[in-house]
Amino acid sequence: MKEKVLKVMEEIIRPQLAKHYGDISLVDVKDNVVYVKLLGACSGCPSARFTIEDVVLASLQNEIPSIEKVELVQEVSSELLDMAKKILRKGE
Incomplete structure (x- = not known):
């Protein structure tokens, strides 16, 4: 299954993301769930959730039902995010 996912990512998804200076990396495929990281301009973008649903999931399901x-997959650990939140809240 990973090979099929990689092919769809390379031929369909990656070119769409590249138009917005973004990219994608496959982390894993387990039990029909695909785990990915968004890279470039897509990493941390407020629209990342919509990109995952409207571009990545739709493209994958079209080719691999x-x-x-x-x-x-978050690039930053949850511990680091929690620490950053604590620091930022002290400035309020």
Whole structure:
């Protein structure tokens, strides 16, 4: 299944993201769920959730109907995010 996902990413998804200076990386495929990281301008973009649903999931399901879900893997650990939130809240 990974090979099929990589092919769809390379031929369909990556060119769409490149138009917006973004990219995508496959992390894993488990139980019909695809785990990805968004890169470039797409990384951290407020529209990342819509990109995952409207571009990535739709393209994958069109080519591989057994794909149930696409999960965005955070590049920053949850511990680091929690620490940053604490620091930022002190400035309020």
